[in-house]
Amino acid sequence: MIQLDGGNDGGLSGIYGKSFRQSRELSKPAALPLTIIYDKFAYAGDTVSVTITGGEHFETTLETIHNGLTLIDLHNDLLEQMLIDTVYHWMPEHSYHHTDIPRLIKGGVDIQFFAIWISPNSGSYTSNPYQVAQAALSLFNRELDLYPDYIRQATTFDETISINYGNKIAAVLGVEGGHTIEDDIDNLIALYNAGMRYMTITWNNSTDWAVSAQDARSETVGLSDFGREVIRTMDSLGIIIDVSHVGIKTVQDILATTTNPIVASHSGARAVYDHYRNLYDYQIEAIADVGGVVGVVFYPYFISGSRTASIDDVIAHIDHIADLVGIDHVALGSDFDGIEVTVTGLEDVSMFPDLTLALLEHGYTRDDLAKILGKNFQRVFEQVCGKPPAKYVYR
Numbered sequence: 001m002i003q004l005d006g007g008n009d010g011g012l013s014g015i016y017g018k019s020f021r022q023s024r025e026l027s028k029p030a031a032l033p034l035t036i037i038y039d040k041f042a043y044a045g046d047t048v049s050v051t052i053t054g055g056e057h058f059e060t061t062l063e064t065i066h067n068g069l070t071l072i073d074l075h076n077d078l079l080e081q082m083l084i085d086t087v088y089h090w091m092p093e094h095s096y097h098h099t100d101i102p103r104l105i106k107g108g109v110d111i112q113f114f115a116i117w118i119s120p121n122s123g124s125y126t127s128n129p130y131q132v133a134q135a136a137l138s139l140f141n142r143e144l145d146l147y148p149d150y151i152r153q154a155t156t157f158d159e160t161i162s163i164n165y166g167n168k169i170a171a172v173l174g175v176e177g178g179h180t181i182e183d184d185i186d187n188l189i190a191l192y193n194a195g196m197r198y199m200t201i202t203w204n205n206s207t208d209w210a211v212s213a214q215d216a217r218s219e220t221v222g223l224s225d226f227g228r229e230v231i232r233t234m235d236s237l238g239i240i241i242d243v244s245h246v247g248i249k250t251v252q253d254i255l256a257t258t259t260n261p262i263v264a265s266h267s268g269a270r271a272v273y274d275h276y277r278n279l280y281d282y283q284i285e286a287i288a289d290v291g292g293v294v295g296v297v298f299y300p301y302f303i304s305g306s307r308t309a310s311i312d313d314v315i316a317h318i319d320h321i322a323d324l325v326g327i328d329h330v331a332l333g334s335d336f337d338g339i340e341v342t343v344t345g346l347e348d349v350s351m352f353p354d355l356t357l358a359l360l361e362h363g364y365t366r367d368d369l370a371k372i373l374g375k376n377f378q379r380v381f382e383q384v385c386g387k388p389p390a391k392y393v394y395r
């Protein structure tokens with residue numbers, strides 16, 4: 001094993017300090033049985049070159065823990081920003097908003113869920129959220145058409161794998177808020193056909209058929225008969241049920257109706273910070289019991305109760321869920337571009353490696369990280385959306 005820091009504990013910074021970018025052809029490649037074990041680096045986006053006594057010199061890409069794992073972010077609201085900032089493009093890198101392709105690449109994001117969220121409360125949006133959702137869809141498709149070398153839409157688990165294998169980001173659509181379907185199953189089916197692979201059953205507003213967590217009736221009123229039809233249709237099509245924002249009784253009714261694992265795409269734990277957008281322990285246990293996951297949100301107000309929060313605050317929610325129901329039910333749902341303040345150290349999508357580093361330093365293993373960053377949600381995605389896209393769907 002080659003000691004990359006030369007024994008002076010300089011670590012990566014020590015290596016960076018040397019002029020290692022110079023490279024030459026390895027003169028005796030067949031005669032050098034070398035193994036380099038990089039066990040110190042959580043992440044680094046660069047290459048390392050090594051000079052061996054005798055003059056041979058080679059350069060190797062640093063395969064890091066973060067870059068070696070599949071990272072899935074379950075919730076990003078960039079499309080909400082783009083409905084207002086319609087000239088925003090996913091390239092080049094920007095210094096505003098939280099998301100673009102260069103920053104997704106820096107962040108090592110492999111699968112990004114883009115949520116379509118149409119405000120139910122403002123202006124003309126109130127009456128026609130389904131129509132406004134078409135505008136968000138157009139923006140999503142416009143950007144995919146512009147940058148096919150970097151990002152492609154996925155609608156099945158297998159497609160995410162093949163897109164990532166081709167060294168591209170997989171973009172998956174979600175819809176946040178059941179009001180978007182305007183009480184019409186045909187609209188739900190049309191959104192499925194456009195690629196929607198999760199639907200958050202409510203946003204903060206209740207619908208005629210499902211009560212939200214912010215509603216005073218959260219504990220007493222749940223799904224209507226039509227609400228149950230929505231759930232059964234989602235199961236039939238292969239759309240993941242998302243219960244972030246969803247009322248307590250509604251979540252119980254969903255669990256009594258669905259045959260699939262469910263997720264909370266962007267929530268925390270009430271035991272860590274008691275906010276209606278977070279989940280009680282018994283809700284986390286119910287989600288785990290059906291094989292689902294909780295995507296831990298990065299919004300300071302939800303995780304710490306104030307405008308500011310640290311990466312440790314995010315980890316406190318991850319710790320709690322892992323301690324309560326096991327590591328197999330933790331995921332990440334940043335809410336980037338849906339939040340006006342951010343966690344210090346997690347200011348945009350490029351910062352995910354810093355969370356990986358903090359989790360490693362906190363004691364999570366590489367295998368734990370593999371699950372939190374991707375594998376746990378992949379299990380749900382494969383189970384619910386693993387089938388080939390249906391050409392002819394439900395009624």
Ligand SMILES: [Zn+2]
Nearest residue numbers: 176245266338
């Ligand atoms: Zn939300």
